[in-house]
Amino acid sequence: MIRIIDSRKEDDKDLLKKLLDRSQLDESVVLQRVEEIVSNVRNKGNAAVFEYTKMFDKVYLTAENMRVTKEELDDAYNNVDNELIEVIRRAKANIEEYHVKQKEKSWFSTEKDGVILGQILRPLEIVGVYVPGGTAPLPSSVLMNVIPAKVAGVEKIVMATPPGKDGKINPVILVAANEAGADEIYKMGGAQAIAALAFGTESIPKVDKVTGPGNIYVNTAKRLVYGYCDIDMFAGPSEIMVVADKTANAKFVAADLLSQAEHDVLSASVLVTDSEKLAYEVKNEVERQTAYLGRKEIINKSIDDYGAIVIVNDMEKAIELVNQIAPEHLELCVEEPFGMVGEIKNAGAIFLGNYASEPLGDYFAGPNHVLPTSGTARFFSPLNVGEFIKKTSLISYSRKALSNVKDDVILFAESEGLSAHANAIRVRFEKGE
Amino acid sequence: MIRIIDSRKEDDKDLLKKLLDRSQLDESVVLQRVEEIVSNVRNKGNAAVFEYTKMFDKVYLTAENMRVTKEELDDAYNNVDNELIEVIRRAKANIEEYHVKQKEKSWFSTEKDGVILGQILRPLEIVGVYVPGGTAPLPSSVLMNVIPAKVAGVEKIVMATPPGKDGKINPVILVAANEAGADEIYKMGGAQAIAALAFGTESIPKVDKVTGPGNIYVNTAKRLVYGYCDIDMFAGPSEIMVVADKTANAKFVAADLLSQAEHDVLSASVLVTDSEKLAYEVKNEVERQTAYLGRKEIINKSIDDYGAIVIVNDMEKAIELVNQIAPEHLELCVEEPFGMVGEIKNAGAIFLGNYASEPLGDYFAGPNHVLPTSGTARFFSPLNVGEFIKKTSLISYSRKALSNVKDDVILFAESEGLSAHANAIRVRFEKGE
Incomplete structure (x- = not known):
């Protein structure tokens, strides 16, 4: 049953506590274990990957069978519905088109006395994409991770995903990987896969960055390898916040709340509205629609634990709550959604109006569905092309230009006690130079 | 004594091993201790910060004296040379001018059937900048960390730096912080400062991102708080690689190698040249200049351990080495430096020609001196304005536009077994809607 919270009758602190009380995974309990896995893979390479894959996935890997072959790929295409391949x-095409628009350019500027300053942008060379296993394959996750890297110009994209007990990868995952442009696919999962990508093994190339969601073992391994390679953010349970006024459609709003609730028992679905009427209509719709949906048990648990309908006095209060909660997905089902956009400081993605339903963004519209969760939209961004680009600064100075500033640089260096720094400038203007 | 390595007589693997053998800090030895500090500060706030500051810095902090006052700032200005203030x-001004050029804009695109897609860019709200203590104050580090955040539009910049035994902060640091635009300065250092910034305490605001260099305790704390807030990269010992041909000036090259060698006994200074004559001239100059420099002991140790002059057959080999080593600072002291830029894949900053001396970039030219070290230029970038910006995706669809793609979205959702996702699209086209 979805809670109705009347913010007009609540202490602000209590209200926030209720809404911010999202699940937090406590990594410290697995930290030591994961450190051991990472360090074993780093030192022993393939042998350690094989050992852990046997232990956790019950699959016997070898250097020969760990990589998905051309035949396995062809086989996958034969086992996936043609219509689905076309939809993928x-x-x-949509995801690519959106991400191409994100591309930044290298630039330089010319200054007086021949000075040139600039910034060169280049794609990372090798990227590793992690795709979780489990019962429900998520081809959309493959597209959303691989395509931005491809658009950035990454030369080699290496995918890792745990094999099923039969030693195989789900065919839809393989088709999505191939369509998106993954170059190599390895059958391995968990912390051992992250370590293998970060440090390389006899068979697996060392990557510059690892992206992709995973469980607490995968996240902790990413934390530990950060700095040896780059990583993306940590993905927590999915969340949706809908801000709606009396013009919203209760049936649509309820359906969108439920679409996030079905992901996970830890998912959070929250409606904030200034219409008491809508609040109760949505409550009824949530119950009515849940009854005919497939993943009822997950939905009921997540709605009970993390679902809420919050009634607010006015839209100002709604916006305040949005910014405090920093939701992954935000729907603005209000009369003038664009009028509200400028007020939103923290959100992963904003869906405007009654027809920008959240699942449209999960699969099809083009923007990335890898979004900051658990309030991290305060500082993290949707996965984007820029995260597969590295920058290099460029500095070119003429003798005359350096001569104009040499005393300043020397003074600054000496104030830091760094006389060899001052010397490097000074020798250039010694007599005879 | 700087080694001369003749790459023409070396096995490639051995050569790389020698050059890539840079210092790596092993965090695992402090991981548990730092986790305890972080968790104590998180749970106990100020009290834990005070306790650790007493323990490590021998200073008694209180909620009243931990923040630098207006009077202390005024005092600092009285104790810093006016000429240095003007140089700062x-x-x-230069750093600001360069960083303003990095600013990206929010954008949107209009598509058919009224679809609007876009990306909103907003500054982070609160950023924490860590400035290490120690004997030599580094005001340039303050400028380089604070200014990009300021240019990004960050509302509040909170600085933390450990107090000396007298409970005070070096006046040059305070002046630099004030000039750069830091809003609040707290007297605290180490892992406890990072934790206080990441989680907030009774006195210290919780920040969205922590930046700034530090020792192994600071770096490990940053690793552990990553995800609760954002962090910048990990800074290792400074490095310089100079690629020079016979047109280079041995005196200048030697001086620039020494400028990095004086930072730290772990700093790496490497010259790669196709001119045997230059190699020996630089070797002599390194010895000659070291003799009159202030930080002789540090220089000798770092040149002995991590210095090298590598003779290569041709510039192609030099470029190959650059890309494998991915140096923090790269100088191209060659006849046509711009002709080489396109070949450089991995470097933090490139200095072109005989007058773009590395220390110019440390202090004055404008580009950031916070650069990726230890080979991380493969995937990390110089600190930049974009790192203080968060992005939000924007999706607006009309009924007609959704109607055109509804079957695709429904099919994709159902292929992932997510029927509530399909339902969210379906209800919008039910009879009567």
Whole structure:
């Protein structure tokens, strides 16, 4: 049953406590274990990956069978519905088109006395994409991680995903990987896969960055390898916040709340509205629709634990709550959604109006569905092309230009006690130079 | 004594091993201790900060004296040479001017059937800048960390730096902080400062991102708080690689190698040249100049352990080495430096020609001196304005636009077994809607 919270009758602190009380995974309990896995893979390479894969996935890997072959890929295409392949291709085209718009350019500027300053942008060379296993394969996750890297110009994209007990990868995952442009696919999962990508093994190339969601073992391994390679953010349970006024459609709003609730028992679905009427209509719709949905048990648990309908006095209060909660997905089902956008400081993605339903963004519209969760939209961004780009500064000075500033640089260096720094400038203007 | 390595007589693997053998800090030895500090500060706030400051810095902090006051700032200005204040201001102007050029804009695109897609860019709200203590104050580090955040539009910049035994902060640090635009300065250092910034305490605001260099305790604390807030990269010992041909000036090259060698006994200074004559001239110059420099002991140790002059057959080999080593600072002291830029894949900053001496970039030219070390230029970038910006995706769809793609979205959702996702699209086209 979804709670109705009347913010007009609540202490602000209590209200926030209720809404911010999202699940937090406590990594410290697995830290030591994961450190051991990471360090074993780093030191022993393939042998350690094989050992852990046997232990956790019950699959015997070898250097020969760990990589998905051309035949396995062809086989996958034979086992996936053609219509779905076409949908994957159309989704890919949209995602690609949106991400191409994110591309930044290298630039330089010319200054007086011949000075040139600039910034060079280059793609990372090798990227590793992690795709979780489990019962429900998520081809959309493959597209959303691989395509931005591809658009950035990454030369080699290496995917890792745990094999099923039969030693195979789900065919839809393989098709999505191939369509998105993954170059190599390895059958391995968990912390051992992250370590293998970060440090390389006899068979697996060392990557510059690892992206992709995973469980607490995968997240902790990413934390530990950060700095040896780059990583993306940590993905927590999915969340949706809908801000709606009396013009919203209760049936649509309820359906969108439920679409996030079905992800996970830890998912959070929250409606904030200034219409008491809508609040109760949505409550009824949530119950009515849940009854005919497939993943009822997950939905009921997540709605009970993390679902809420909050009634607010006015939209100002709604916006305040949005900014405090920093939701992953935000829907603005209000009369003038664009009028509200400028007020939103923290959100992963904003869906405007009654027809920008959140699942549209999960699969098809083009923007990335890898979004900051658990309030991290305060500082993290949707996965984007820039995260697969590295920058290099460029400095070119003429003798005359350096001569104009040499005393300043020397004084600054000496104030830091760094006389060899001052010397490097000074020798250039010694007599005879 | 700087080694001369003739790459023409070396096995490639051995050569790389020698050059890539840079210092790596092993965090695992402090991980548990730092986790305890972080968790104590998180749970006990100020009290834990005070306790650790007493233990490590021998200073008794209180909620009243931990923050630098207006009077202390005024005092600092009275204790810093006016000429240095003016140099700091001119450096600031250059750094600001360069970083303003990095600013990206929010954008949107209009598509058919009224679809609007876009990306909103907003500054982070609160950022924490860590400034290490120690004997030599580094005001340039303050400028380089604070200014990009300021240019990004961050509302509040909170600085933390450990107090000396007298409970005070070096006046140059305070002046630099004030000139750069830091809003609040707290007297605390080490892992406890990072934790206080990441989680907030009774006195210290919880920040969205922590930046700034530090020792192994600071770095490990940053690793552990990553995800609760954002962090910048990990800074290792400074490095310089100079690629020079016979047109280079041995005196200048030697001086620039020494400028990095004086930072730290772990700093690496490497020259790669196709001119045997230059190699020996630089070797002699390194010895000659070291003799009159202030930080002789540090220089000798770092040149002995991590210095090298590598003779290569041709510039192609030099570029190959650059890309494998991915140096923090790269100088191209060659006849046509711009002709080489396109070949450089991995470097933090590139200095072109005989007058773009590395210390110019440390203090004054404008580009950031916070650069990726230890080979991380493969995937990390110089500190930049974009790192203080968060992005939000924007999706607006009309009924007609959604209607065109509804079957695709429904099919994709159902392929992932997510029926509530499919339902969210379906209800919008039910009879009567």
